[in-house]
Amino acid sequence: MVDPRTVVLPNGAAVPALGQGTWGMGEDPGRRAAEVSALRAGLDLGMTLVDTAEMYGDGAAEEVVAEAVAGRRDDVFLVSKVLPSHADARGVAQACRGSLRRLRTDRIDLYLLHWRGSVPLEETVEAFESLVREGAIRSWGVSNLDVDDLADLPPETRPQTDQVLYNLSRRGPEYGLLPRCRELSIPVMAYSPVEQGRLLGHTALREVAAAHGATPAQIALAWVLRHEDVIAIPKASSRAHIEENRAAWEMDLSAEDLAALDRAFPPPEGKRPLEML
Numbered sequence: 001m002v003d004p005r006t007v008v009l010p011n012g013a014a015v016p017a018l019g020q021g022t023w024g025m026g027e028d029p030g031r032r033a034a035e036v037s038a039l040r041a042g043l044d045l046g047m048t049l050v051d052t053a054e055m056y057g058d059g060a061a062e063e064v065v066a067e068a069v070a071g072r073r074d075d076v077f078l079v080s081k082v083l084p085s086h087a088d089a090r091g092v093a094q095a096c097r098g099s100l101r102r103l104r105t106d107r108i109d110l111y112l113l114h115w116r117g118s119v120p121l122e123e124t125v126e127a128f129e130s131l132v133r134e135g136a137i138r139s140w141g142v143s144n145l146d147v148d149d150l151a152d153l154p155p156e157t158r159p160q161t162d163q164v165l166y167n168l169s170r171r172g173p174e175y176g177l178l179p180r181c182r183e184l185s186i187p188v189m190a191y192s193p194v195e196q197g198r199l200l201g202h203t204a205l206r207e208v209a210a211a212h213g214a215t216p217a218q219i220a221l222a223w224v225l226r227h228e229d230v231i232a233i234p235k236a237s238s239r240a241h242i243e244e245n246r247a248a249w250e251m252d253l254s255a256e257d258l259a260a261l262d263r264a265f266p267p268p269e270g271k272r273p274l275e276m277l
Protein backbone atom coordinates (compact mmCIF):
# COMPACT_ATOMS: atom_id res chain seq x y z
CA MET A 1 0.00 0.00 0.00
CA VAL A 2 1.33 3.48 -0.83
CA ASP A 3 2.31 5.49 2.23
CA PRO A 4 -0.57 7.93 2.59
CA ARG A 5 -0.14 11.59 3.39
CA THR A 6 0.31 12.84 6.93
CA VAL A 7 -0.02 16.34 8.35
CA VAL A 8 2.48 17.72 10.84
CA LEU A 9 0.98 19.71 13.70
CA PRO A 10 2.78 22.76 15.15
CA ASN A 11 4.15 20.60 18.00
CA GLY A 12 5.76 18.23 15.50
CA ALA A 13 3.25 15.37 15.82
CA ALA A 14 2.60 13.73 12.44
CA VAL A 15 -1.03 12.65 12.08
CA PRO A 16 -2.84 10.97 9.19
CA ALA A 17 -4.54 13.43 6.85
CA LEU A 18 -7.57 11.13 6.87
CA GLY A 19 -9.06 10.37 10.27
CA GLN A 20 -12.40 9.10 11.58
CA GLY A 21 -15.33 11.01 13.07
CA THR A 22 -17.73 9.62 15.67
CA TRP A 23 -20.68 12.03 15.93
CA GLY A 24 -23.86 9.95 16.35
CA MET A 25 -22.01 6.84 17.50
CA GLY A 26 -23.02 5.16 20.75
CA GLU A 27 -26.60 6.41 20.54
CA ASP A 28 -28.18 3.13 19.47
CA PRO A 29 -27.06 -0.02 21.34
CA GLY A 30 -28.09 -2.08 18.32
CA ARG A 31 -25.50 -0.32 16.14
CA ARG A 32 -22.68 -0.31 18.66
CA ALA A 33 -20.89 -3.48 17.53
CA ALA A 34 -20.91 -2.30 13.91
CA GLU A 35 -19.53 1.09 14.96
CA VAL A 36 -16.71 -0.46 16.98
CA SER A 37 -15.84 -2.79 14.16
CA ALA A 38 -15.92 0.03 11.56
CA LEU A 39 -13.58 2.14 13.69
CA ARG A 40 -11.24 -0.83 14.11
CA ALA A 41 -11.25 -1.45 10.37
CA GLY A 42 -10.31 2.20 9.89
CA LEU A 43 -7.43 1.85 12.37
CA ASP A 44 -6.20 -1.24 10.52
CA LEU A 45 -6.16 0.82 7.33
CA GLY A 46 -4.12 3.65 8.88
CA MET A 47 -6.94 6.07 9.74
CA THR A 48 -5.58 6.30 13.26
CA LEU A 49 -6.76 9.80 14.11
CA VAL A 50 -10.11 9.44 15.88
CA ASP A 51 -12.25 12.48 16.61
CA THR A 52 -14.83 12.42 19.37
CA ALA A 53 -16.36 14.75 21.99
CA GLU A 54 -17.98 14.69 25.40
CA MET A 55 -21.10 15.99 23.64
CA TYR A 56 -21.55 13.04 21.26
CA GLY A 57 -24.22 10.78 22.70
CA ASP A 58 -23.58 12.45 26.07
CA GLY A 59 -20.31 10.56 26.34
CA ALA A 60 -21.49 7.36 24.65
CA ALA A 61 -19.37 7.99 21.53
CA GLU A 62 -16.25 8.19 23.71
CA GLU A 63 -17.17 4.79 25.15
CA VAL A 64 -17.45 3.33 21.66
CA VAL A 65 -14.02 4.78 20.88
CA ALA A 66 -12.62 3.21 24.05
CA GLU A 67 -13.80 -0.18 22.89
CA ALA A 68 -12.37 0.32 19.41
CA VAL A 69 -8.91 1.40 20.60
CA ALA A 70 -8.61 -1.17 23.41
CA GLY A 71 -5.25 -2.92 23.17
CA ARG A 72 -3.88 -0.47 20.59
CA ARG A 73 -4.04 2.89 22.35
CA ASP A 74 -0.46 3.80 21.48
CA ASP A 75 -1.21 3.51 17.76
CA VAL A 76 -4.09 5.98 17.93
CA PHE A 77 -4.18 9.77 17.98
CA LEU A 78 -7.24 10.62 20.08
CA VAL A 79 -9.01 13.94 19.70
CA SER A 80 -11.82 14.94 22.06
CA LYS A 81 -13.61 18.18 22.85
CA VAL A 82 -14.91 20.11 25.80
CA LEU A 83 -18.26 21.88 25.59
CA PRO A 84 -18.19 25.68 25.89
CA SER A 85 -20.43 25.39 28.97
CA HIS A 86 -17.57 23.48 30.68
CA ALA A 87 -14.81 25.74 29.39
CA ASP A 88 -13.94 27.54 32.65
CA ALA A 89 -10.94 26.46 34.72
CA ARG A 90 -12.76 23.96 36.94
CA GLY A 91 -15.10 22.78 34.22
CA VAL A 92 -12.28 21.93 31.79
CA ALA A 93 -10.45 19.84 34.39
CA GLN A 94 -13.63 18.01 35.33
CA ALA A 95 -14.77 17.45 31.73
CA CYS A 96 -11.33 16.12 30.83
CA ARG A 97 -11.43 13.65 33.71
CA GLY A 98 -14.83 12.44 32.47
CA SER A 99 -13.55 12.02 28.92
CA LEU A 100 -10.45 10.15 30.10
CA ARG A 101 -12.63 7.80 32.15
CA ARG A 102 -15.01 7.08 29.25
CA LEU A 103 -12.13 6.72 26.80
CA ARG A 104 -10.37 4.40 29.26
CA THR A 105 -7.06 6.11 28.73
CA ASP A 106 -4.62 8.26 30.69
CA ARG A 107 -4.23 11.00 28.07
CA ILE A 108 -5.97 12.69 25.17
CA ASP A 109 -3.64 13.55 22.30
CA LEU A 110 -5.49 16.69 21.24
CA TYR A 111 -8.21 18.39 23.30
CA LEU A 112 -10.36 21.00 21.58
CA LEU A 113 -12.73 23.74 22.68
CA HIS A 114 -15.85 22.60 20.77
CA TRP A 115 -16.98 26.13 19.97
CA ARG A 116 -16.61 29.55 21.56
CA GLY A 117 -19.04 30.33 24.35
CA SER A 118 -19.10 32.92 27.10
CA VAL A 119 -15.94 31.83 28.96
CA PRO A 120 -12.97 34.03 28.03
CA LEU A 121 -10.64 32.14 25.68
CA GLU A 122 -7.74 33.03 27.95
CA GLU A 123 -9.24 31.07 30.85
CA THR A 124 -9.87 27.99 28.70
CA VAL A 125 -6.37 28.09 27.23
CA GLU A 126 -4.86 28.39 30.71
CA ALA A 127 -6.86 25.36 31.80
CA PHE A 128 -5.69 23.45 28.71
CA GLU A 129 -2.08 24.35 29.42
CA SER A 130 -2.34 23.13 32.96
CA LEU A 131 -3.75 19.80 31.67
CA VAL A 132 -0.75 19.58 29.32
CA ARG A 133 1.59 20.09 32.29
CA GLU A 134 -0.22 17.34 34.22
CA GLY A 135 0.01 14.97 31.24
CA ALA A 136 -3.77 14.52 30.94
CA ILE A 137 -3.68 15.97 27.42
CA ARG A 138 -0.75 16.13 25.02
CA SER A 139 -1.91 19.28 23.22
CA TRP A 140 -4.89 21.55 22.71
CA GLY A 141 -6.73 23.21 19.87
CA VAL A 142 -9.98 24.90 18.94
CA SER A 143 -13.04 24.29 16.82
CA ASN A 144 -15.46 26.57 14.99
CA LEU A 145 -13.25 29.63 15.53
CA ASP A 146 -13.25 32.18 12.71
CA VAL A 147 -10.42 34.58 11.86
CA ASP A 148 -11.45 37.18 14.47
CA ASP A 149 -11.78 34.53 17.19
CA LEU A 150 -8.30 33.22 16.46
CA ALA A 151 -7.01 36.76 16.96
CA ASP A 152 -8.55 36.74 20.45
CA LEU A 153 -6.49 33.75 21.60
CA PRO A 154 -3.86 34.75 24.14
CA PRO A 155 -0.67 36.01 22.49
CA GLU A 156 2.23 33.55 22.42
CA THR A 157 -0.15 30.60 22.31
CA ARG A 158 -0.95 28.50 19.29
CA PRO A 159 -3.69 25.90 18.87
CA GLN A 160 -2.65 22.68 17.11
CA THR A 161 -5.67 22.89 14.84
CA ASP A 162 -8.93 24.70 14.14
CA GLN A 163 -11.60 22.10 13.40
CA VAL A 164 -14.21 23.66 11.10
CA LEU A 165 -17.02 22.81 8.69
CA TYR A 166 -15.39 22.53 5.28
CA ASN A 167 -16.54 20.64 2.21
CA LEU A 168 -17.55 21.31 -1.40
CA SER A 169 -20.83 22.93 -0.36
CA ARG A 170 -19.21 24.91 2.49
CA ARG A 171 -16.29 26.68 0.89
CA GLY A 172 -16.46 29.85 2.99
CA PRO A 173 -13.21 29.08 4.90
CA GLU A 174 -11.22 29.35 1.67
CA TYR A 175 -11.57 33.11 1.95
CA GLY A 176 -9.96 34.34 5.16
CA LEU A 177 -9.77 31.37 7.48
CA LEU A 178 -7.70 28.84 5.51
CA PRO A 179 -5.15 31.46 4.41
CA ARG A 180 -4.93 32.80 7.98
CA CYS A 181 -4.38 29.32 9.42
CA ARG A 182 -1.73 28.75 6.77
CA GLU A 183 0.05 31.97 7.83
CA LEU A 184 -0.04 30.76 11.43
CA SER A 185 1.03 27.21 10.37
CA ILE A 186 -2.10 25.76 11.97
CA PRO A 187 -3.50 22.80 10.02
CA VAL A 188 -7.27 22.86 9.61
CA MET A 189 -9.36 19.80 10.45
CA ALA A 190 -12.36 19.60 8.11
CA TYR A 191 -15.49 18.22 9.71
CA SER A 192 -18.55 16.89 7.86
CA PRO A 193 -16.38 16.48 4.74
CA VAL A 194 -19.23 14.75 2.88
CA GLU A 195 -21.84 17.15 4.32
CA GLN A 196 -23.35 14.25 6.29
CA GLY A 197 -24.20 12.54 3.02
CA ARG A 198 -26.23 15.44 1.56
CA LEU A 199 -23.59 16.15 -1.07
CA LEU A 200 -23.50 12.72 -2.54
CA GLY A 201 -26.36 12.96 -5.03
CA HIS A 202 -25.03 16.13 -6.65
CA THR A 203 -24.79 15.79 -10.42
CA ALA A 204 -21.36 17.40 -10.87
CA LEU A 205 -19.89 15.23 -8.14
CA ARG A 206 -21.43 12.12 -9.66
CA GLU A 207 -20.01 13.01 -13.07
CA VAL A 208 -16.47 13.49 -11.77
CA ALA A 209 -16.84 10.27 -9.77
CA ALA A 210 -18.02 8.31 -12.81
CA ALA A 211 -15.02 9.54 -14.83
CA HIS A 212 -12.70 8.18 -12.12
CA GLY A 213 -14.58 4.95 -11.54
CA ALA A 214 -14.97 6.30 -8.00
CA THR A 215 -17.89 7.16 -5.75
CA PRO A 216 -19.13 10.70 -5.00
CA ALA A 217 -17.97 10.30 -1.37
CA GLN A 218 -14.45 9.52 -2.54
CA ILE A 219 -14.33 12.57 -4.80
CA ALA A 220 -15.72 14.80 -2.00
CA LEU A 221 -12.98 13.51 0.33
CA ALA A 222 -10.20 13.74 -2.26
CA TRP A 223 -11.31 17.33 -2.87
CA VAL A 224 -10.91 18.25 0.83
CA LEU A 225 -7.62 16.34 1.02
CA ARG A 226 -6.16 18.20 -1.98
CA HIS A 227 -4.80 20.75 0.54
CA GLU A 228 -1.56 19.59 2.11
CA ASP A 229 -2.44 21.11 5.47
CA VAL A 230 -6.05 19.94 5.83
CA ILE A 231 -7.13 16.84 7.74
CA ALA A 232 -10.51 15.26 6.93
CA ILE A 233 -12.49 13.31 9.53
CA PRO A 234 -15.44 11.58 7.83
CA LYS A 235 -17.66 9.49 10.07
CA ALA A 236 -18.46 6.04 8.71
CA SER A 237 -20.09 3.18 10.51
CA SER A 238 -19.71 0.35 8.03
CA ARG A 239 -16.64 -1.45 6.77
CA ALA A 240 -17.70 -0.73 3.17
CA HIS A 241 -17.75 3.04 3.78
CA ILE A 242 -14.45 2.87 5.67
CA GLU A 243 -12.73 1.06 2.80
CA GLU A 244 -14.19 3.43 0.27
CA ASN A 245 -13.02 6.45 2.24
CA ARG A 246 -9.57 4.99 2.77
CA ALA A 247 -9.08 4.68 -0.99
CA ALA A 248 -9.88 8.41 -1.40
CA TRP A 249 -6.77 9.21 0.62
CA GLU A 250 -4.60 8.37 -2.38
CA MET A 251 -6.79 9.84 -5.11
CA ASP A 252 -5.63 12.80 -7.15
CA LEU A 253 -8.03 15.15 -8.87
CA SER A 254 -6.98 16.71 -12.18
CA ALA A 255 -7.17 20.40 -13.04
CA GLU A 256 -10.24 19.55 -15.18
CA ASP A 257 -11.94 17.80 -12.26
CA LEU A 258 -11.27 20.77 -10.01
CA ALA A 259 -12.57 23.20 -12.64
CA ALA A 260 -15.78 21.17 -13.05
CA LEU A 261 -16.27 21.15 -9.28
CA ASP A 262 -15.57 24.91 -9.11
CA ARG A 263 -18.33 25.53 -11.64
CA ALA A 264 -20.81 23.50 -9.58
CA PHE A 265 -19.59 24.71 -6.18
CA PRO A 266 -18.13 28.18 -6.75
CA PRO A 267 -15.36 29.31 -4.40
CA PRO A 268 -16.15 32.31 -2.17
CA GLU A 269 -15.43 35.76 -3.57
CA GLY A 270 -15.46 37.47 -0.19
CA LYS A 271 -15.55 36.78 3.51
CA ARG A 272 -18.48 34.69 4.70
CA PRO A 273 -19.23 34.05 8.36
CA LEU A 274 -17.99 30.62 9.43
CA GLU A 275 -20.81 28.09 9.24
CA MET A 276 -21.36 25.43 11.88
CA LEU A 277 -23.31 22.18 12.10
Ligand SMILES: NC(=O)c1ccc[n+]([C@@H]2O[C@H](COP(=O)([O-])OP(=O)(O)OC[C@H]3O[C@@H](n4cnc5c(N)ncnc54)[C@H](OP(=O)(O)O)[C@@H]3O)[C@@H](O)[C@H]2O)c1
Binds near residue numbers: 052
Ligand atom coordinates in the same frame (compact mmCIF):
# COMPACT_ATOMS: atom_id res chain seq x y z
N1 LIG B 1 -16.33 20.35 15.78
C1 LIG B 1 -17.59 20.30 15.44
O1 LIG B 1 -18.39 21.20 15.76
C2 LIG B 1 -18.07 19.15 14.61
C3 LIG B 1 -19.33 19.21 13.99
C4 LIG B 1 -19.73 18.14 13.21
C5 LIG B 1 -18.91 17.02 13.07
N2 LIG B 1 -17.71 16.96 13.73
C6 LIG B 1 -16.83 15.78 13.62
O2 LIG B 1 -16.61 15.49 12.25
C7 LIG B 1 -17.04 14.17 11.98
C8 LIG B 1 -17.58 14.05 10.56
O3 LIG B 1 -18.69 14.88 10.36
P1 LIG B 1 -20.20 14.33 10.29
O4 LIG B 1 -20.31 13.05 10.99
O5 LIG B 1 -21.03 15.48 10.72
O6 LIG B 1 -20.47 14.18 8.73
P2 LIG B 1 -19.76 13.43 7.50
O7 LIG B 1 -18.54 12.73 7.90
O8 LIG B 1 -19.69 14.44 6.41
O9 LIG B 1 -20.89 12.40 7.08
C9 LIG B 1 -21.22 11.25 7.82
C10 LIG B 1 -22.31 10.53 7.04
O10 LIG B 1 -21.79 10.15 5.76
C11 LIG B 1 -21.95 8.75 5.58
N3 LIG B 1 -20.79 8.24 4.86
C12 LIG B 1 -19.51 8.15 5.28
N4 LIG B 1 -18.73 7.61 4.33
C13 LIG B 1 -19.54 7.35 3.28
C14 LIG B 1 -19.33 6.78 2.01
N5 LIG B 1 -18.13 6.37 1.61
N6 LIG B 1 -20.39 6.67 1.17
C15 LIG B 1 -21.62 7.07 1.55
N7 LIG B 1 -21.89 7.63 2.76
C16 LIG B 1 -20.85 7.75 3.61
C17 LIG B 1 -22.06 8.14 6.96
O11 LIG B 1 -22.81 6.97 6.89
P3 LIG B 1 -22.56 5.69 7.82
O12 LIG B 1 -22.40 6.19 9.22
O13 LIG B 1 -23.75 4.87 7.57
O14 LIG B 1 -21.28 5.02 7.33
C18 LIG B 1 -22.76 9.25 7.72
O15 LIG B 1 -24.16 9.15 7.51
C19 LIG B 1 -18.11 13.91 13.06
O16 LIG B 1 -18.44 12.56 13.16
C20 LIG B 1 -17.44 14.52 14.23
O17 LIG B 1 -16.43 13.65 14.75
C21 LIG B 1 -17.28 18.03 14.47
